Amino acid sequence: MRRRDVIALLGGLAGWTLPASGQQPAVPVIGYLGPESPGRYASRLHAFREGLAETGYAEGRNVAIEFRWAEGRYDQLPRLAADLVNRQVAVIVAPGGAEIVLAARSATTTIPIVFELGGDPIALGVVGSLARPEGNLTGVSSLSVGVTPKRLEFMHELLPSAGAFAVAVNPTSPTAKSQVRDLQRAATSLGVELHALHASTEQEFEALFTAVPRLRAGGLVFTSDPYFAYRSQQLAALAARHAVPAITQSRDFPNAGGLMSYGGDFEQSHRHTGIYAGRILKGERPSGLPVQLVTKVELFINLKAADSLGLTVPPSLISIADVVIE
Incomplete structure (x- = not known):
């Protein structure tokens, strides 16, 4: 090979970006829209992480979680939901009531949303069917409002x-x-x-x-x-x-x-949100995941x-x- 050919080859290689030694692929990111503060949500977060673990995901190992806390100021939920959308998270978890899921739904029609609430999601206009929710939403409903x-x-x-x-x-x-x-x-x-x-x-x-x-x-x-x-x-x-x-x-x-x-048993309902978030990360669509009803009161x-x-x-x-x- 002539010297000028070697120089040309090296010049072409210089434009390549080689992966750094030991570099790991990016982990998926869950956006968690919390209406309160981490302290008030401790037991519910524990249940959520348990559900996530059932699908093989652990925060800090193969999944990251971006938290946005409203600190009880529910008027901040739309802004926080929009922030998670701009972050381009893989799925948004919207637990804790109608206000949270409605804010998340208003922020995106494409990013999957897993909700948890105590009322009827059909009556709230969140989904059209429990068995076959259309669009980008699915989740868990307990009987707290109905009882x-x-x-x-x-x-x-x-x-x-x-x-x-x-x-x-x-x-x-x-x-x-x-x-x-x-x-x-x-x-x-x-x-x-x-x-x-x-x-x-x-x-x-x-x-x-x-x-x-x-x-x-x-x-x-x-x-x-x-x-x-x-x-x-x-x-x-x-x-x-x-x-x-x-x-x-x-x-x-x-x-x-x-x-x-x-x-309703909030530990059970929040664990289900973790399971659904994990299943969506594995490739399932929200429309293929029926809304779960927590019947334990x-x-x-x-x-x-x-x-x-x-x-x-x-x-x-x-x-x-x-x-x-x-």
Whole structure:
């Protein structure tokens, strides 16, 4: 080979980019749209990572997760969802309620979205069919919203002589009106009066509890809403301070000292979101993954709280409780 041919060959090779020694291929990135803060979401994140592991993915090993936290400011969700879209993540996980999935859906029609919520995704317009969701969305739905009237029934069973109950409602929730409507039907059937109390910020929480005795209500029933669920410790402390019998959707409430909770098993629903995210990373399409329904509903009763309120929980309730805290 002539010298000028060798120089030409080396010049051509100089334009090539050779992989660095030991360089690994890029791992897929999951975008996680969180409505709260990591601390409030710790148990749910653990369940999500368990589901992801069932499909063979572990954060830091073969998948990365980009978190965007709204810190309870739900008006920030659309901006955070758009940020994940601009990041060009492989899939967006939108857990924790209707507000989150609606923000994610508005941000993209192409990136797969795995949602987790407590209401009916068809009624919310998220999917057209549970068995064959079209477009880029699928996910998990629990029964937390649908069983809201059952919370009123449990409170009435505990306090049969009460002629009225107060209901805590977040007016910004997309499911607020339907839940109040269902509660009103249940109240009519039970022959009790309902007083709807609105709260969408932490500053309004105390007024919920101070209103109960003023309204001569037997207790306080919380509608299903993630904003309430993630503030269970604060609500339990207020219930104890004002000596108000209350029931919420989240087991975190009685675990923190509140009286009762009744709602879907959030650990199971969040684990399913991890499984679906992993299956999508492996190449499955959202439209081929039916919306999962978490049918397990949990009743938690805190007998210590009942005793401090001077209440005796009837055996009929204790016998059907999933967990009794003594």
